[in-house]
Amino acid sequence: MIEPWLEGRRALVCGASQGLGLACAVALARRGAAVVLAARSGPALADAVARLPPPSAGAHAAVVADLSGPDAADALAQAALRDGPVHVLINNNGGPAPGAALAADPAAYAAAFAAHLLSAQALVQRLAPGMRRERFGRIVNITSTSLKAPIPGLGVSNAVRGAVAQWAKTLAAELAPDGVTVNNVLPGFIATARLRALIGSRAAGGETVDQVEREMLASIPAGRFGDPAEIGSAVAFLCSPLAGYITGVNLPVDGGRTPGL
Numbered sequence: 034m035i036e037p038w039l040e041g042r043r044a045l046v047c048g049a050s051q052g053l054g055l056a057c058a059v060a061l062a063r064r065g066a067a068v069v070l071a072a073r074s075g076p077a078l079a080d081a082v083a084r085l086p087p088p089s090a091g092a093h094a095a096v097v098a099d100l101s102g103p104d105a106a107d108a109l110a111q112a113a114l115r116d117g118p119v120h121v122l123i124n125n126n127g128g129p130a131p132g133a134a135l136a137a138d139p140a141a142y143a144a145a146f147a148a149h150l151l152s153a154q155a156l157v158q159r160l161a162p163g164m165r166r167e168r169f170g171r172i173v174n175i176t177s178t179s180l181k182a183p184i185p186g187l188g189v190s191n192a193v194r195g196a197v198a199q200w201a202k203t204l205a206a207e208l209a210p211d212g213v214t215v216n217n218v219l220p221g222f223i224a225t226a227r228l229r230a231l232i233g234s235r236a237a238g239g240e241t242v243d244q245v246e247r248e249m250l251a252s253i254p255a256g257r258f259g260d261p262a263e264i265g266s267a268v269a270f271l272c273s274p275l276a277g278y279i280t281g282v283n284l285p286v287d288g289g290r291t292p293g294l
């Protein structure tokens with residue numbers, strides 16, 4: 034049985050038209066939340082909304098928003114707040130392009146920082162006051178295990194994940210007195226379009242896709258790629274009343290792959 038942890042709660046999930054964001058939206062909706070899904074593609078969002086189980090109250094909605102920087106935050110927050118307070122914010126965005134840290138143009142670092150940190154900061158600034166009034170808030174950032182152990186070939190991503198982790202830890206202490214938690218979920222290798230693209234780009238270096246997959250699987254103690262629903266489950270738990278005393282943590286969901294604490 035799935036516990037209705039989030040009955041009567043409202044959530045905004047960013048990057049929710051596919052992959053991990055969509056899995057988070059499904060997991061929150063299954064626990065009763067009404068979910069506002071945001072991404073750039075309107076048709077994909079409409080399909081995603083149609084796949085959600087109905088909420089305990091209210092309705093799910095889709096908002097087209099480009100979160101490549103903070104500019105869209107105002108309109109997105111206003112749209113999400115139209116039908117009531119937003120108790121849950123999932124910050125999630127497309128991953129930066131792969132490549133060596135040294136080879137990346139400084140503009141690529143700036144773009145990743147804008148998409149992953151500045152847009153999240155702008156949304157938190159608009160939604161945290163309502164969470165504080167409600168004395169209940171959950172902010173979860175989808176980041177990467179690279180903030181614990183940098184992943185070779187993902188230079189820009191490694192850098193920005195570290196920045197997001199420090200930002201979140203700082204916010205967690207600022208918001209804890211008002212019942213608002215801030216946590217990071219660190220996906221390992223999870224079977225989404227992003228993972229397929231990363232495998233494809235490594236294979237372009239000369240190996241076959243099969244070889245790249247075998248090497249990646251060999252690095253995962255659980256011996257398999259993760260299912261996006263497994264990220265959704267972790268996020269739903271962190272957003273539940275059960276997790277009210279958990280804040281400022283980095284939770285790897287990686288089949289044991291991260292080689293350190």
Ligand SMILES: NC(=O)c1ccc[n+]([C@@H]2O[C@H](COP(=O)([O-])OP(=O)(O)OC[C@H]3O[C@@H](n4cnc5c(N)ncnc54)[C@H](OP(=O)(O)O)[C@@H]3O)[C@@H](O)[C@H]2O)c1
Pocket residue numbers: 047048049050051052053054071072073074077098099100101125126127128129148175176177178219220221222223224225226227228
């Ligand atoms: N999958 C993994 O194994 C893995 C592992 C570690 C970390 N991560 C990280 O987790 C995040 C999600 O990964 P994923 O695998 O779910 O990726 P994905 O399948 O590529 O999905 C990305 C989602 O973000 C949306 N998006 C992209 N750019 C956006 C923008 N500028 N504004 C608003 N929405 C945007 C996309 O929709 P639109 O294109 O319609 O906007 C889509 O819904 C990424 O940051 C990724 O690097 C993934």
